[in-house]
Amino acid sequence: MPVHSGWGEPSARRLLAHRCREITEARWFAVAVMSLILVNAVLLGLETYSGFAAEWHQALRLAEHLCLAGFTVEILLRFGAHADRPRDFFRDPWNLFDLAVVACAFLPVVSENTTLLRLLRLARVLRTARFLPQLRVLMVAVARSLPGTLSFLLVGALLLYVYAMVGWLFFHESDPAHFGSLGRALLTLLLLMTLDGLGDAVHGGLAYSRWTLLYYGAYVLMASFVLVNVLIGVVINSLEEAKELEQQEEREQQEGLEQGGQAGHELPELRQRIVAARQALDDLEQSLPDPQVQLADGGRR
Known part of the structure; x- marks a missing residue:
């Protein structure tokens, strides 16, 4: 059919x-x-x-x-x-x-x-x-680092808020241009995180008190060194994980191709065995006597 x-x-x-x-x-x-x-x-x-x-x-x-x-x-x-x-x-x-x-x-x-x-x-x-495999790995690493980055942002926001409030309490009268309000204090500290304008801020604080060195020193140490290094560590860790995933996918694809090639070689051999088994069954059926002929011979006897 x-x-x-x-x-x-x-x-x-x-x-x-x-x-x-x-x-x-x-x-x-x-x-x-x-x-x-x-x-x-x-x-x-x-x-x-x-x-x-x-x-x-x-x-x-x-x-x-x-x-x-x-x-x-x-x-x-x-x-x-x-x-x-x-x-x-x-x-x-x-x-x-x-x-x-x-x-x-x-x-x-x-x-x-x-x-x-x-x-x-x-x-x-x-x-x-x-x-571009390298760019693909980098994008996967950025995506995988988002949970750690969000945690970093929460800790950084908390640190900024605490130091901004402390700065406003001590410097809002002596330095209103940078610490006159919470918003200005947050903007000032955000810029100081990149060490931009640190010298001017320190000189302005010294005019008020020498204890401001402790305030700026502790903030720069925490924000510019500790937090930034933590963020770099999160990104590097995610980059290593992304590379491992990329290599694992390549290995799985290679194994799939090898298995497909082996299956392609085994398929003709399986077909040959099926054909040989069918031929053996046909030969066996031909070698056996016909049941109807045996019945006829038994009736004559």
Whole structure:
């Protein structure tokens, strides 16, 4: 009985995924997409020059449509590469990001709003991280360091508030320009965290009391050295974790390719064994006597 294989059949989906995967995994494809992203970034920069944008408005608009068409073809090819396993496409965060960036450009609300459209086009520049492993690791490290960074911000905000209140209590009369209110004190200490204007602040405090050296010294030690080093440690730790994740994903992909290759070699051997077993069964059936003939012989006897 003939079997008609349509595009919904597993064999057709595997063939489509294989063809698309050959394209998306090729080096020229990555170079082409990377070049398209850079062209999109250049076009976005050229539009900031009003004279040039007014003179070449039609050409810039056509180039933008061509870039959008190229990105659409790219995301369709990437989705086609997962035709045999569509769920894996949506498990990859980069695929979801690419899909959102491309799909939002077709929404009427976005296409009619120039500001949103330019922000969306600017987001395409971030897609360079997909083709630059080091930048991808850095972005993953920044994302993983967010919980630690939030804790750092809470501790830093508490430290600023305490020192700002102490500074206001002691210096609001002698130095109202820097400590006249809580807001000014917070701004002054935030700048002092970068050691900007520390000399002027110390000289102004010495005119009031020598004990101000203790105040500024303790604050600079805590804010500029201890907290900043803690933040650097959090980021470095996240960077190491991101590198380990990247290496683990590469190992898993390599193992998957090796297992796929082994399965591809074992499949013909399995088919040969099945064919040989079927042939042996056929030979065994032919060698056995026919039951109807044995019944007939027994009746005659």
